[in-house]
Amino acid sequence: MSKKIFRSICLVALAVLIVSVLFLSGIMTRAFEKQVMAEMQTETEYLIYGYKMQGSTFLDTVKDVNKRITVISPDGTVLYDNKANSDEMENHLEREEVQSAIKTGSGFSSRLSPSLSEKTIYYAKLMEDGNIMRLSVTESIIYLLIKESMPAVISTAVLTVIAAALLAHKAAEIIVRPINNIDPENPDVNEVYDEISPLVYNLNKQKMLLKNQIEEAQRKQKEFSLITDNMKEGIIIADSQKRILFYNPAALHLLQSSKPTDNTSVYSLNRSEVFRNAVEKALNGEMSDELLKTENGICRVIGSPSSEATGSVGAVIIVMDVTEIEEREKLRREFTANVSHELKTPLTSISGFAELMKTGTVSSGDVKEFSGVIYEEAQRLITLVNDIIKLSELDENKMSENFEAIDLKEIADEVKTVLAPYAAEKKINFEVDGENLRICGNKRLIFDIVYNLCDNAIKYNKTGGNVFVSVKKEESKVILTVRDTGIGIPQKDTERVFERFYRVDKNRSREIGGTGLGLSIVKHACAVNGAEINLKSRENEGTEVTVLFKAYDAE
Secondary structure, eight states: OHHHHHHHHHHHHHHHHHHHHHHHHHHHHHHHHHHHHHHHHHHHHHHHHHHHHHTHHHHHTOOOTTEEEEEEOTTSOEEEESSSOGGGSOOOTTOHHHHHHHHHSEEEEEEEOTTTOSEEEEEEEEOTTSOEEEEEEETHHHHHHHHHHHHHHHHHHHHHHHHHHHHHHHHHHHHHHHHHTOOSSSGGGSOOOGGGHHHHHHHHHHHHHHHHHHHHHHHHHHHHHHHHHTOSSEEEEEETTOBEEEEOHHHHHHHTOOOOOTTOBGGGTOOOHHHHHHHHHHHTTOOEEEEEEETTEEEEEEEEEEEETTEEEEEEEEEEEOHHHHHHHHHHHHHHHHHHHHHHHHHHHHHHHHHHHHHTOSOHHHHHHHHHHHHHHHHHHHHHHHHHHHHHHHHTTTTSOOEEEEEHHHHHHHHHHHHHHHHHHTTOEEEEEEOOOEEEEEHHHHHHHHHHHHHHHHHTSOTTOEEEEEEEEETTEEEEEEEEOSSOOOGGGTTTTTSTTOOSSHHHHHHHTOOSOHHHHHHHHHHHTTOEEEEEEETTTEEEEEEEEEBOOOO
16 A cells, blocks of 8 residues: 555656646746847847947857848848848848837747748847848747756756655655554554544444454354254265365264364265265265164265255265164064064964864864864964054053052062962962062053063973062162073073064974063063163073162152
8 A cells, every 4th residue: 555655646746747847847938038038139239239330241240140130121121131141032021020110119029930940039129220120039049048957957856756756655654654553453542544534433343243243153153063063963064075064073973983184085984885975976966865884883874965056066964873763673574574473373273273174074072172272372362462462552652651559569469379370380489579569650561561570480490490579679769570490591692582572492482382572561561660670591590580660759
């Protein structure tokens, strides 16, 4: 800015100087003209006196070759001229200066001389004898005088330019200094002259506007970060060069990636083919939705293009943990397949025996046996269907209501009464002890929990074995323990026995009539009643199942 001011001042100074020189030249020209005209009057008087005394002989003695001397008769005839042959010269009666001299005694004029081809100043004076003495000078004389004064004028102009440049430089510094000293953070506290007060006002206004915009942007950024940082879904935004622009913590967690550095490629987060395809398709303007298997589970990777009117400018990648959903879908498919299989086996038996009886080829002695098989298979179907219905109700949370205070020891005694014949049949010692402690829950589900645990303890026990059921309290928990001395569960199967239709020994389970849903029902019923279940088992030594209920608080 200071350079622009400096140049502007210098240009103005130069323009002023040029105008001044031209004006001065005009003034000097006029001054020199007046001086020359005054000299011409004086010299003409001198020439008239000499001509009167000596005639034209005196005029020949004049040495100033720059002036032209002419003597003209009253009728305009040229009598004498020191620059040309008077006999060849035209009549001068009509000349302006001659007419003025005849009328007033003297006269001046200036015009282009036809004989000298130069602009000339003429002065004519009427003499006593009636003739006219005329003295003329070309303007070159004036220019010669101006030329002689030019060195002084040029020197003055140069000094003026130098002074103007120095003054312009200083003026520019003085003008710019208050502007340079303006503090953008606090523009209104500077001492400035009135001319830049609007600038200070606009700076202050712009500062407040920018401050508000920054605060608004920071607020939105904080809100965005608060939302994205607490999302379970991972979000990744990349530009057209595949550089990471944004990511949230969930993305790093789901992709099992460490924190990337600035301007890092998005592929540094995950180099799997699924992830790369999602990024590439998004940058090409295509949507993608694929599953990515990781060490921690299964992720759904959704790629979406981030585009403007000019075309694709980046990619937005959404990563969601769908491990539980996929596992549920897998369990659903397995459950459907298992139900179909479990239903098919007894139905096949029932259909086969019924068909034999229908044809009448079965002897009367075998009818009773066949009817018994059909009955057993039908009971098995009923049990299986009832268990499936219970699981369905538990899945849909239809049994979470009707909670009441329940004496857990009474439930255990009731289950013992129901299963006592079955235990006696297998020669199993079945004992229940403990305190009468109350819990809050759904009575039907609590009964199912105790019944299924005790039924399994008898079912998978050894002949002459023991089943011990105890109810006790520890701090705020009521603990139900069902322990047996049966065949136990291999260590590799302890984590899976609560899965639907999972059997450690399928052949043995079918022999004793198990559906494979008992422990699954127990697990779901515990979840509905807010109980915690733990299982410990040693193969060929027995199994112990512990269920922790929250003690009932009458208040």
